[in-house]
Amino acid sequence: MEKLLVKEILSCQSPYKNVRVEGWVRTRRDSKTFSFIEINDGSCLKNLQIIIDVTLSDYTNINQLTTGSSVAVFGKLVESVGKGQKWELQADGIKLIGASDTSYPLQKKGHSQEFLRDIAHLRPRSNIFGCIFRLRNRLSYAVHNFFQERNFILVHTPIITASDCEGAGELFRVTTINGKLNGIEDNGIDYSKDFFARPTYLTVSGQLEAEIFASAFTKVYTFGPTFRAENSNTSRHASEFWMIEPEMAFCDLEGNMDMAESLVKYLVQDTLVNCDEDLQLFTRFIDKDLLKRLNFVLDKPFERITYSDAVNILKKSGQKFKFPVSYGSNLQSEHERFLTEKHFKRPVTVFNYPRAIKPFYMRLNENGKTVRAMDVLVPGIGEIVGGSQREERLDVLLDNFKTHHLDPKEYWWYLELRKYGTVPHSGFGLGFERMLMFLTGIPNIRDVIPFPRTPGSADF
RNA sequence: UGCCUGGUAGCUCAGCGGUAGAGCAGGUGGCUGUUAACCACUUUGUCGCAGGUUCGAAUCCUGCCCGGGCAGCCA
Numbered sequence: 001m002e003k004l005l006v007k008e009i010l011s012c013q014s015p016y017k018n019v020r021v022e023g024w025v026r027t028r029r030d031s032k033t034f035s036f037i038e039i040n041d042g043s044c045l046k047n048l049q050i051i052i053d054v055t056l057s058d059y060t061n062i063n064q065l066t067t068g069s070s071v072a073v074f075g076k077l078v079e080s081v082g083k084g085q086k087w088e089l090q091a092d093g094i095k096l097i098g099a100s101d102t103s104y105p106l107q108k109k110g111h112s113q114e115f116l117r118d119i120a121h122l123r124p125r126s127n128i129f130g131c132i133f134r135l136r137n138r139l140s141y142a143v144h145n146f147f148q149e150r151n152f153i154l155v156h157t158p159i160i161t162a163s164d165c166e167g168a169g170e171l172f173r174v175t176t177i178n179g180k181l182n183g184i185e186d187n188g189i190d191y192s193k194d195f196f197a198r199p200t201y202l203t204v205s206g207q208l209e210a211e212i213f214a215s216a217f218t219k220v221y222t223f224g225p226t227f228r229a230e231n232s233n234t235s236r237h238a239s240e241f242w243m244i245e246p247e248m249a250f251c252d253l254e255g256n257m258d259m260a261e262s263l264v265k266y267l268v269q270d271t272l273v274n275c276d277e278d279l280q281l282f283t284r285f286i287d288k289d290l291l292k293r294l295n296f297v298l299d300k301p302f303e304r305i306t307y308s309d310a311v312n313i314l315k316k317s318g319q320k321f322k323f324p325v326s327y328g329s330n331l332q333s334e335h336e337r338f339l340t341e342k343h344f345k346r347p348v349t350v351f352n353y354p355r356a357i358k359p360f361y362m363r364l365n366e367n368g369k370t371v372r373a374m375d376v377l378v379p380g381i382g383e384i385v386g387g388s389q390r391e392e393r394l395d396v397l398l399d400n401f402k403t404h405h406l407d408p409k410e411y412w413w414y415l416e417l418r419k420y421g422t423v424p425h426s427g428f429g430l431g432f433e434r435m436l437m438f439l440t441g442i443p444n445i446r447d448v449i450p451f452p453r454t455p456g457s458a459d460f
Numbered sequence: 461u462g463c464c465u466g467g468u469a470g471c472u473c474a475g476c477g478g479u480a481g482a483g484c485a486g487g488u489g490g491c492u493g494u495u496a497a498c499c500a501c502u503u504u505g506u507c508g509c510a511g512g513u514u515c516g517a518a519u520c521c522u523g524c525c526c527g528g529g530c531a532g533c534c535a
Contacts, residue, residue: 029494036494049495067485082493107471107485108496114527115471170533205535230533231461243535322531333531386535431535444528445535455461456526 001074007043009077010087016077021048021089022097024125025069027108035062037094039071042130045277049080049088058094067108068100113447120451120460128285131278132448135271136436142270143223143244143432146263152246153217157206157224162198163410170230171201202227207427208414210247211390214425215417221246223432231455235444236381236434240453247427253363253372253389256426257349260376260385261302263430264347268294271439287441293379294439302347302376310339310350317343328354333382340377347378360400362388374428378438387428394418
């Protein structure tokens with residue numbers, strides 16, 4: 001007797017005599033002389049229909065085989081007499097493994113995403129979350145494929161870090177000091193006595209460490225969790241999220257933008273090819289235009305404009321914005337939306353931002369006013385990629401430390417990369433969950449991450 | 461963190477000053493190679509919490525808690 005997943009069974013080419021399958025009951029329909037049971041084991045969206053005849057000795061417990069209970073079935077795989085499915089399993093035996101009473105929250109009807117979010121321990125068993133997390137799995141795989149095919153080296157950058165990257169301040173502190181942190185003041189705390197003998201934090205980016213490895217392996221990437229302690233309450237921010245950060249030596253901003261564009265396109269293409277079943281469900285229940293949009297993204301090159309061109313387009317648009325457009329300030333969400341959703345109607349890469357609104361490590365342009373930063377904006381989500389060419393000139397970098405009030409001693413190793421064999425290099429961060437939102441049409445980041453962490457919420 | 465909005469049955473929601481409703485789920489019976497099955501009957505509530513106004517509050521007011529949207533921060 002061969003034990004198979006539902007996915008394997010449904011892709012069988014011919015009838016099968018002795019097959020065993022395990023899963024959770026999705027629905028049962030009783031007839032006079034037999035019952036239909038549909039089971040799902042998460043291997044695919046579709047359920048396997050099981051036929052249980054009244055004459056079967058196991059039929060006596062049929063009432064216990066309720067929605068949500070786990071079962072093991074063995075029998076014959078035969079072509080279905082009924083419409084709607086090719087195969088069905090004619091049970092020779094069915095065993096209840098774990099019962100599920102009537103309080104099981106997942107019904108056969110649709111549930112709101114908000115309700116399912118509250119039962120994150122059960123929502124993977126729903127159709128929609130099954131699709132989301134299977135797609136998430138495939139997307140991780142595709143990310144690695146993309147980079148491995150291009151000879152990038154995967155580097156595991158640290159989760160615990162002593163550098164706060166750009167002095168942003170919104171970091172989670174890592175400490176073993178107890179009790180004294182309740183007050184706002186931490187001036188009295190002697191961090192030399194703490195576990196790492198200095199203040200430490202959860203990483204907000206693996207970029208600086210990735211730069212180290214790019215300075216040895218030429219092309220590297222990271223793919224790991226990232227933590228931001230900002231009190232952000234939006235549908236596209238989480239306190240813990242996953243980020244993909246390639247870093248490339250001997251690469252300028254052009255090459256960086258090319259890489260970001262081809263990565264995004266590769267991931268769209270891979271999803272279209274490998275997650276068709278899931279995408280159909282999202283198109284049906286979440287976003288009617290999803291498939292159309294994904295195909296559209298593949299067909300056309302991303303629009304590429306400088307920050308100052310973007311500002312001019314916005315100014316000339318005649319569009320009324322809540323926040324005025326002015327050169328020198330950050331583009332607001334509404335501005336980004338206008339560019340990508342209304343003006344260009346496709347992903348837009350904006351590059352060469354004013355120096356003052358970008359961090360210390362971005363490479364200064366010859367004009368002395370702008371830096372080689374770039375953001376990829378996509379319809380519906382906004383910023384999905386943020387990156388730059390890095391400042392490789394030691395003197396310019398030191399100058400940046402001054403204007404950003406950073407202590408060069410804290411970054412001595414970062415500066416030494418510029419001292420010993422410095423090289424033009426570039427990289428970017430792609431928000432994994434934001435990519436998932438784009439690919440699924442799911443509007444809330446909390447629904448594309450298995451157990452979301454957001455301000456005030458860290459259940460499960 | 462600010463602004464907006466919501467919290468009524470297990471789920472989705474109606475009721476918006478006169479004392480609790482519908483659909484679905486659950487239960488019972490029937491019917492059927494069914495498939496978000498169908499038909500009939502049927503159980504279920506501190507109306508988020510606390511206070512106030514009122515003869516009377518799910519309904520109006522205040523505070524708090526929780527959800528959602530938007531903005532900022534960004535990926």
